[in-house]
Amino acid sequence: MNWEVSLIFFKKKLHVDLAVYRMDIENLLVDQRIGEDQYIGKNAGSTKHQGIDLELSYTIALIPQLQLRPFINYTLSDFSFVEFIDGENNFSGNPLTGVPKHRLNSGLQMQMNNGFYWNTTHQYVDKISLTDANTLYSDAFNVLNTKIGYRKQLSTRFTIGLNLGINNIFDTNYAQSVLINATGFGGSEPRYYYPGNGRNWYGGLKLGIRI
Secondary structure (H helix, E strand, C coil): CCCEEEEECCCCCCCCEEEEEEEEEEEEEEEEEEEEEECCCCCCCCEEEEEEEEEEEECCEEEEECCEEEEEEEEEEEEEEEEEEECCCCCCCCCCCCCCCCCEEEEEEECCCCEEEEEEEEEECCCEEECCCCCCCCCCCEEEEEEEEEEECCCCCCCEEEEEEEEECCCCCCEEEECCCCCCCCCCCCCEECCCCCCCEEEEEEEEEEC
């Protein structure tokens, strides 16, 4: 059962998209690892999913040839087990495993009329519960990326594009993805984390042809 209220507001420069929701789920299935490559679905009982999704952007024309667009995308995920009893363990009321409560993507986009552009983005992900008992959490992290490029319409049929970027500018150590309720096998420690890439550079050349 899902309830949602949404507000979408467009103006010439301002864009706001806001949604507030709540979803109640019965008999939610969560993964449980029982072997090297073996998983089963475990009934986690009833859960409550409520939160906020916000998209906000504003276009600023500094001069006729240059536009800036700052933006923010924010997600609040207040998810929890309502009733979850697993054997002798009672996880009722605990935050839902594997879901960060706060997630934020923000950035600044610059566009020039001559085809040059520059984008910088920031990502924040809150700590994540890795076990149903909430005894272990991943660390919250911030990652900053930037990209500069050029696009040009050469003719009615041909376009060219160049770009150069850096991901994870500050070489942050962070978990790109997590595995909840992990179990170690053969004497090894449980692997809860899959690390994200360190600082890396990339570039590209694109030629478009309209047939």
